[in-house]
Amino acid sequence: QQQVKQSPQSLIVQKGGISIINCAYENTAFDYFPWYQQFPGKGPALLIAIRPDVSEKKEGRFTISFNKSAKQFSLHIMDSQPGDSATYFCAASDTGNQFYFGTGTSLTVIP
Amino acid sequence: EPEVTQTPSHQVTQMGQEVILRCVPISNHLYFYWYRQILGQKVEFLVSFYNNEISEKSEIFDDQFSVERPDGSNFTLKIRSTKLEDSAMYFCASSVASSYNEQFFGPGTRLTVL
Numbered sequence: 069q070q071q072v073k074q075s076p077q078s079l080i081v082q083k084g085g086i087s088i089i090n091c092a093y094e095n096t097a098f099d100y101f102p103w104y105q106q107f108p109g110k111g112p113a114l115l116i117a118i119r120p121d122v123s124e125k126k127e128g129r130f131t132i133s134f135n136k137s138a139k140q141f142s143l144h145i146m147d148s149q150p151g152d153s154a155t156y157f158c159a160a161s162d163t164g165n166q167f168y169f170g171t172g173t174s175l176t177v178i179p
Numbered sequence: 180e181p182e183v184t185q186t187p188s189h190q191v192t193q194m195g196q197e198v199i200l201r202c203v204p205i206s207n208h209l210y211f212y213w214y215r216q217i218l219g220q221k222v223e224f225l226v227s228f229y230n231n232e233i234s235e236k237s238e239i240f241d242d243q244f245s246v247e248r249p250d251g252s253n254f255t256l257k258i259r260s261t262k263l264e265d266s267a268m269y270f271c272a273s274s275v276a277s278s279y280n281e282q283f284f285g286p287g288t289r290l291t292v293l
Contacts, residue, residue, distance in 0.1 A: 100279050104222075111183070111270050111284030112222060119279075157222060164279035165210070166235050169222040 074170025087145040091158035098160040183285035202271030212272040
């Protein structure tokens, strides 16, 4: 059972462009939605997270948009940079401990 | 900056052998986790551990798996009789508290079962 569905699998964006990664979930008990960034050879690192009481959260160039009724959330990376090239995972949790991860999106930002 | 460390970085073992993966969580953290990531697939939760006992575990964490905090610094994952399908990257993570606190991940141990 796939708790969290993530798309696209891979994404290529020009430097300065906007990268958008989408996730959808089924379990309405989920109440915590983090995004993780993973560079090759490293473990995932928390990028930004949102609770369902808000529809948007912004931290620098990274924004999470959350649509509770549609059970969807997305990560927007504004002014994408080559250093943003990494794999991005969305996740969801209903306990704050066990995270259900999406399948990941490999982002490549072309200079 | 404090970080989670894991050893070894790569472990190769024969099917049926026991392996122990080791992690040193961040020193003031109280909650510890193991995840695995099969090559090219998503990260999957295995188990969370607090106060010397398992607090949550997934369906993947069956009787062949066990976790232990043998001393004040290490956190280990033991796989008793490895199978080919156990080949994956295993990540340890820790957090200062439970419930919606940031989990800090280690760099992972790549386990290859032959």
